[in-house]
Amino acid sequence: MKVMGVGGGSREHALAEAIARSNHEPKIFWVSEDRNPGIYRLVKRTRGEYALARITDPLKVASLAEQWGVDMVVIGPEEPNFHGVVDEVERRGIPCIGARRRLSILEMSKAEMRRIQWRYGIGGKLLFKTYRSYMEAIRDLEKHSELLSWLQNVALKPARQAGGKGVKVIEDVQVYLHGEKSRFKQRHMRWLEDYMSGYTDIEDKILVEERVWGPEYTLQCFVDGRTVIGMPLVQDNKHAHEYDIGPETGGMGSYTGKGLLLPFITREEYERSLSIVKSMIDAVQRETDERYHGFVAGQMMLTEIEGPTLIEMYSRLGDPEGVNVLAMLETDIIDIFEAIIDERLSAVKIRFSEVATVVKAVAPKGYPDFRDLARDHLVEVNEALVEKLGCRLYWGSAHLDESGRVLTRGSRVVELLAFGETPHEASQRIEDCLAGDVVRLLDGWGLFHRSDIGSEEMIRKRTEIAERVRRLYTYRERMGILGKRVDWIPRIGKIDPVKELSHELFSRVGGGSYESG
């Protein structure tokens, strides 16, 4: 059997590894923009082929699949989905594990995802507003900040999925710091508009969402168009630096508990989260009249206002979260892929090992916001020592060149995974491994990772916050006011901010449309 993969990061390395473990003895074929040293080795070992190409080019990717005569294609990252790679591969009669273009709107447009969620009345929502320009945002925020008090505490995001970049959370509670914060907010919105002008496939540029707090977790699923099967929960850690400080990244590391749940999420919360993701899949399938085949993930947060809440969606596995679950997966992944293609996933028993996992990303200094600094450093890895110390290494943003050297590409260069009885034990194993200098940049430029991911202290803190939030949302639930927001403005009276959303929900349809383009 011939299996072809698309994408060159650590998640894709983990996918290739899971495929290589299959009893179907697949030959592995791969296409990515840089030559991932880990995937390259698996391709060579199984006597497949590796091509370098633009993975957002549907014709190019589909032609390679045809040329190699593969039996199925698996998409790793999101951008090929957005660009219709799946559609083109399937058009040529080759089964594909990945979301078609119009279905991947769930991830591509954070604004459209939210509109679908509200229109279909799906749980775990957030208030939001979208803007097509910086000036529009400034004017509107000024006009409405009296009327809609939630606009004072917001997350500012690019309206399109943009590699996890550009998200800012601004809580403007202290009147005495208002000047400083609003000045910063304005400058950031101007930056967002500039940044988003590079994307022509969406009209919404800036998304402003209600600020919420609570523990975050990722629920990744297999989908075959009829059935959605949830995997073990993973917690990703988005802040670049120790102590949860610093800019948002694609994820600096992630952990799982033993089994399906995280130590701070209950079974019921898991089920509710799963039902939110299922409803979103149903909704987008109805909107597009297409079938979703592949991976989907809900980036969730337990919030006071809604309980399990959908923050964003992925039309793929998370990175690093995908590495955790793929390492835990016991069922043959090709059996699962075949079941997805035939839409008989409900008949497959999918098993994950009952063990805690931790993944930590290692990145050159400069990541995530100053990637030019993080790029083009020669990197060396002591893989024998990694293995000896009980860890696994997944190559990420790195390129193996013709002469056998590996250069960084500006993002997370490797991810290390370890198993343990507890996340803490696994985390410690990775720390011991990294203390042995297993990853080095030969020019002396610095690397960084987060020592605190999976630590007892971190889990204790997350648990504390989860308990606090749970007390609040279960109370709201008992009182019958879960999801309800209400405000009172002098001389105007009671305001229901949900009613004010109608403009976003109905008059803007087509704003980031999955019908256009």
Next chain:
Amino acid sequence: MPGLIGIYPFGLGRENWRLARFVYYGLLALQHRGQELAAIITYGDEGFHKLSREGFVDEAFTENDLNAMPGFIGMGYVAPSKDQHPVFVESPVRMILIGDGKPGFGNGVQDSWRAFGELLADEISRVGDSLKAARQVVEEVDGGYSFMALTEDQELIAGRDIHGVKPLEIGSLGFDLGAVVSESSALDVLGMEHIAHIEPGEVVRFDPYSIERSRVKPHSRLNMSKCSFEYVYLARPDSIIDGISVYSVRERIGMILAKERPAEADVVIGIPETAIPFSLGYSRASGIPASLGFVTTGRKVRTAIKPSIFERLMGVQLKLNPIRCAMDGKDIVLIDDSVVRGTTLRNTVWNMKRRGARRIHVRIGSPAIMAPCPYGIEIPPPDELIARALDEREIAEVVGADSFAFLSIDGLCRAIGLEKGELCLKCWGCEKR
């Protein structure tokens, strides 16, 4: 016991921040740690900016000062003495250093913070890596201190001595700012998240691209020497120091005091503001109702550490105006946080009796202060400490109370929840073996 704050921006648009006002409000929250000198230091496109003034924070700096001060990295400092200025080191590494406590350089060194700054700069230039250098300095220099240095290379380096005498806490704001502060309440005031404390013997470095930590080999718990005075007296009750809530310590002190030194009374009254938590704990454990006994006028003044006797007496008059009906015709447990010279207490007891108080049993929420602090907390000279000269019965006579009792040292340790060996108890006259 100065107060320190450092605020550092990360990521895209980091230079868009103007942090002087953040530092200012952080300093307001730390005002109790030093009322004689205040400094705001920022770093921006044109290098360092520095404003250093005498007096209270809100008087020292004007709106215009804050509006005119650029800079996207901020550092701030309040000190209890006009002579404790931030240290400016010119070479071999240009940086500004602020510190709390006292680095141990022996008696030959006049200005131990200058010596510390120069040593740090030398080591950074010698070792090359400022994190390694700072860890070495912390390993070499004994004493009780925490410090923060901002270098010209935009590195903010903070650390604590190996015994953990002085506190340092860490916080964040959204995806943008990280902060290091003497007390977590400063983070609350800035709307920041309180995340963790820096460990004893640990140094942390913020640079534009990373946060890195390094720790002198972990010492056994018995080598710790956390300042107990912080918990009893210095810190704000809404602060959390090394994971321990200051308010809960003070409430437990009151409860322990009620068990150790019970008294028959109609009401428990705490002297504002620091002794209120003690009085609530005492009331809860004894079953005697607590009452508000005094209202204060003017700003909070720390009478025990005010320099001159004149200012001290003025402090008392302004600080404590009795509420008559709370004490008229009643037997009272009166709780204060400490007794240094007894002056404040004598005035207070006299005032209360004039307002109709019958019996007054004075209880102190700390052990007797017996010795100077080797780490820079300003305590009057030994010959001015009443507890060194008189026993409890005699102090009662002097201040005009019906009984008088200190908290025991064991009681203090139990209230904090740490072993004797983990705390610095030197000011209570308790030396380590």
